[in-house]
Amino acid sequence: MFLKNLNFGYLLDFYGKVLPDRTAQMLDLYYNEDLSLAEIADNFGITRQGVRDAIKRGEDELTKLEENLKLTEKIERLNFETEKLKKIAQDKNYTDILEISNRLSEILYL
Template identity: 60%
Template sequence: MEKLAEVALLLDIYGGLLTPRQRDVLDLYYNYDLSLAEIAEMHNISRQGVYDLIKRGEQALYALDKKLNYYRRWTAFEDGINGVIQELECICKLPDESFAESPGEIKQRLMNIRQRLMDLGDTWIGRLEHGV
């Protein structure tokens, strides 16, 4: 299941850099869950031909990501955002007394969240601008 999601996301990111036929076959296979036989019939090629297109397309996607690293950066960005969301949910679950009894602690937690968001944004934008 993890490979399915990974290739589908790689296809979203880099699909425009594949040949139209590779992109279409991968889209049908990973996003629409069609079988090799169904795709072969649609494209009037053999199942082996479909299999070869899928494998070459996957190799191309992984090669592109190895050079550009957008998938790794995107997943790290998502993980960071999810961490911020969890921290905000923890703060929201605090009893009202906590806000009155220790406003400094709440403010510090919110400032930490703000900094984490700024770091995530700076890292993502900085990497994109510098092609790292």
């Protein structure tokens, strides 16, 4: 059985534009629209195995892109630091705000 890793839907949002259109469309239908391999195969006029192979290639490419660029990791870290910054700003501790601001800059330029 071909189990879905929903993290690929998230990666597709970041990197989908660099994939071949057909591959990106199949991944979108599979992860975001929750279509089955058979439904996607019918839409594209190919076999389920052809769809599965295209999805697997797309997943491999998305994984490779994230391993090299780490965009989702950076966004998650930025969100975490931003939430901390908001809390500290509420407490009016300006020294800590500068420290977090510096860490945010470091994250952006890794």
